[in-house]
Amino acid sequence: MKRLLTKLIxxxxxxxxxxxxxxxxxxxxxxxxxxxxxDAARGETVFWAGGCASCHADKDDEARTLLSGxxxxxxxxxxxxxxxxxxxxxxxIGAWTLAQFADAMIEGRTPGGAHYYPAFxxxxxxxxxxxDMVDLxxxxxxxxxxxxxxxxxxxxxxxxxxxxxxxxxxxxxNTDWIGPGGDAQVERGRYLVEALGHCAECHTPRNAxxxxxxxxxxxxxPNPSGKGRIPGLTPAQLDWSAVDIAYYLESGFTPExxxxxxxxxxxxxxxxxxxxxxxxxxxxxxxxxxxxx
Amino acid sequence: MIRLPIVIASAAAIAVASAAxxxxxxxxxxxxxRKSHMQLYAFNLGTLGGMAKGExxxxxxAAKAAATNLAxxxxxxxRAYWAPGTSTAELGEETRALPAIWxxxxxxxxxxxxxxxxxxxxxxxxxxxxxxxGPALGPVGGACxxxxxxxxxxx
Numbered sequence: 001m002k003r004l005l006t007k008l009i010x011x012x013x014x015x016x017x018x019x020x021x022x023x024x025x026x027x028x029x030x031x032x033x034x035x036x037x038x039d040a041a042r043g044e045t046v047f048w049a050g051g052c053a054s055c056h057a058d059k060d061d062e063a064r065t066l067l068s069g070x071x072x073x074x075x076x077x078x079x080x081x082x083x084x085x086x087x088x089x090x091x092x093i094g095a096w097t098l099a100q101f102a103d104a105m106i107e108g109r110t111p112g113g114a115h116y117y118p119a120f121x122x123x124x125x126x127x128x129x130x131x132d133m134v135d136l137x138x139x140x141x142x143x144x145x146x147x148x149x150x151x152x153x154x155x156x157x158x159x160x161x162x163x164x165x166x167x168x169x170x171x172x173x174n175t176d177w178i179g180p181g182g183d184a185q186v187e188r189g190r191y192l193v194e195a196l197g198h199c200a201e202c203h204t205p206r207n208a209x210x211x212x213x214x215x216x217x218x219x220x221x222p223n224p225s226g227k228g229r230i231p232g233l234t235p236a237q238l239d240w241s242a243v244d245i246a247y248y249l250e251s252g253f254t255p256e257x258x259x260x261x262x263x264x265x266x267x268x269x270x271x272x273x274x275x276x277x278x279x280x281x282x283x284x285x286x287x288x289x290x291x292x293x
Numbered sequence: 294m295i296r297l298p299i300v301i302a303s304a305a306a307i308a309v310a311s312a313a314x315x316x317x318x319x320x321x322x323x324x325x326x327r328k329s330h331m332q333l334y335a336f337n338l339g340t341l342g343g344m345a346k347g348e349x350x351x352x353x354x355a356a357k358a359a360a361t362n363l364a365x366x367x368x369x370x371x372r373a374y375w376a377p378g379t380s381t382a383e384l385g386e387e388t389r390a391l392p393a394i395w396x397x398x399x400x401x402x403x404x405x406x407x408x409x410x411x412x413x414x415x416x417x418x419x420x421x422x423x424x425x426x427g428p429a430l431g432p433v434g435g436a437c438x439x440x441x442x443x444x445x446x447x448x
Contacts, residue, residue, distance in 0.1 A: 228447045247346050250427075251434035257335035257342055259434060261441030262448075268438055272431060 023166025043139025048273035078155030080119035115165035124198035172211035189285025245283035360419035
């Protein structure tokens, strides 16, 4: 009896240890970035294509480059509040190293070694190319510092246990492409949509554990804020031409010349800063998606 | 003597006309005026955007006329149909105009001014060639989006 108990305790400890080992926040390999030179001008395109300003730009800053944070993201798990990511050393990320920045973007790991909540869309950014990472990092250094302190998330028990995010990562964090490949344009579009643009974070429904349901990729989803629905983009929901899609991203005008509101107005404001070829690549990828209900 | 079939036909015609009248004239008149105004923006933008996209052949006169219409529309006084008491809070699903439009600190009027400026700038260059349209439509779309983002209920 006693021996059985001992065995059980050892087994439990082993399972707990293995669980922790599997779910502990991981770090990137700094060698990936060691030989790369960051280019701030190219990084600006990455910044807009990545939609950073949508959540981190100060709401009163017309240029949308003062990254004080404060944007509230309502969800089933609580309300997340985007932090200050300006170059301020105390309130922003001015004291970070490139490797710490890459850990955040690729692994969802804080400089202190904790998990970020996936409201920060590292589940998409994890596919980001190393050169884009160092270019973005170079661009962020050129932005104004903000002394606005980051606000804590409004997330209750049990979701305030960050360790549990390790389980989420084990299930859902990987660098696989979901949508179809194809020619160079479609694959550029896939990178822009699935990595930088993190479009699926809103346009794909989530399962009960908060992971994206990749079997219904880009098929539309309830709005996490509780109001209305985020439209699907596959041919089952959207029949716009590639030209219409690219023009919508550039100008906000639908084919009927209504104009984008809600979260998409921010996306359009970002997309106005990226090259036309990138908007066309996004359109090509969206047209290549399989029809999914 | 009135024959029965004619009576029935007349009654039916009146019923259909009444229904059409109700359908066309029911609802809050201020909301209907706003929606009509938006329709006129959309119609003229259709000409300009279609040319910018390359879907409609560029025609300098048509482009100028559409852009001038836009600029005129944007400078019309819309005071009476953006009347207080006609937001989603009072009218529910009939409108998507959020109460914030009428609240202190509202920037809706200011964005309207930006739209007028952008439309005037567009009208000034719309006759200069197809490639002038895209860049000049940018600030117009920006003003539309800025207002819809802050003040229009999401679908």
